[in-house]
Amino acid sequence: MKKQHALCSLAAVAIGIFLMQCSSAPSESKKENVTAEAKPFYGGFASAELYGEHLVTICACNDCHTPKKMTDHGPEPDSSLWLSGHPASMPAPAVDRTDMAERGLAVTDFLTAWVGPWGTTYAPNITGDETGIGMWSEQQFINCIREGKLKGLSRPLLPPMPWQFYKAMTDEELKAIFAYLKSTKPIKNIAPAYEPPTMN
Ligand code: HEC
Numbered sequence: 041m042k043k044q045h046a047l048c049s050l051a052a053v054a055i056g057i058f059l060m061q062c063s064s065a066p067s068e069s070k071k072e073n074v075t076a077e078a079k080p081f082y083g084g085f086a087s088a089e090l091y092g093e094h095l096v097t098i099c100a101c102n103d104c105h106t107p108k109k110m111t112d113h114g115p116e117p118d119s120s121l122w123l124s125g126h127p128a129s130m131p132a133p134a135v136d137r138t139d140m141a142e143r144g145l146a147v148t149d150f151l152t153a154w155v156g157p158w159g160t161t162y163a164p165n166i167t168g169d170e171t172g173i174g175m176w177s178e179q180q181f182i183n184c185i186r187e188g189k190l191k192g193l194s195r196p197l198l199p200p201m202p203w204q205f206y207k208a209m210t211d212e213e214l215k216a217i218f219a220y221l222k223s224t225k226p227i228k229n230i231a232p233a234y235e236p237p238t239m240n
Contacts, residue, residue: 082216092220095213096123099206104163107150115149124172124227125165126152132160138238152231158198162231169226173218181218185209198234 085091096102105123107130108115121127126148133153135146137160146155152163165172173181180192188196188203197203209217 081212083212088216088219089223090220091213092216092218092223095209095217096220101166104151104200105166107152115151121227121229123166123221123224124169124229125231126150126162128230128232132232132235137235141237154200156199157237159237160235161198161200162234163201164231165227165229166221167224167227168222169228171228171230172226173221174226176218178215178218181221182211182214185214 080088082088082091083094085094102117102123105125106117107121107124107127109118127150130148130150130153133146133148133155135155137155140146140155141157141159144156147153154161168174176184176192183189183192184197185203186207188201188207190197
């Protein structure tokens with residue numbers, strides 16, 4: 041009788057353990073699912089800023105928005121002027137603008153000022169400084185790239201800013217780029233204003 045009692049309690053313990061496992065397993069996996077859904081992906085990068093930095097690199101924003109410095113192996117983006125646009129102190133490109141408008145395109149060695157049939161455009165400062173995009177809202181930036189508007193609210197963006205291609209970016213990509221630009225070293229610089237084409 042005593043032996044039977046011992047067997048019964050052993051079985052009860054076993055059933056108890058089994059039930060505990062059953063009841064803990066589903067809630068555990070539910071918790072994991074919730075965490076996986078809530079965690080932002082950032083293209084596989086650890087933060088929005090790092091994802092944005094990656095996108096800015098592969099989209100070559102520096103090609104036009106960063107002044108260059110000459111090295112032994114040709115011009116390179118000047119890391120001290122990262123994304124700060126055409127320097128305000130730099131003179132306008134020394135070309136015959138009427139002739140250039142008829143014959144094609146001219147660009148400075150910094151690749152920051154462009155002369156063509158649309159006039160002269162200067163790549164603006166897009167650092168986190170207030171003279172860049174520091175005071176912009178995220179929505180302003182999204183409108184700028186999606187609708188091709190200066191500061192996201194005024195005149196249409198002119199060549200060679202390739203917004204027509206960048207507008208295909210997802211909201212996540214645009215938000216990541218904006219987060220990165222906001223986090224860049226603030227550099228004070230107001231690029232010269234756009235000059236319309238000269239009249240013939
Ligand atoms: C081929 C050259 C070129 C490339 C590449 C380029 N831009 Fe631009 N961008 C310009 C020029 C030039 C302007 C000014 C156009 C104008 O005045 O209409 C401009 C304007 C802008 C503006 C508007 C700034 C303002 O003050 O309203 C933003 C924002 C911008 N670019 C962000 C970017 C980002 C982000 C990238 C990369 C994803 C990029 N650009 C790549 C040339 C370029």
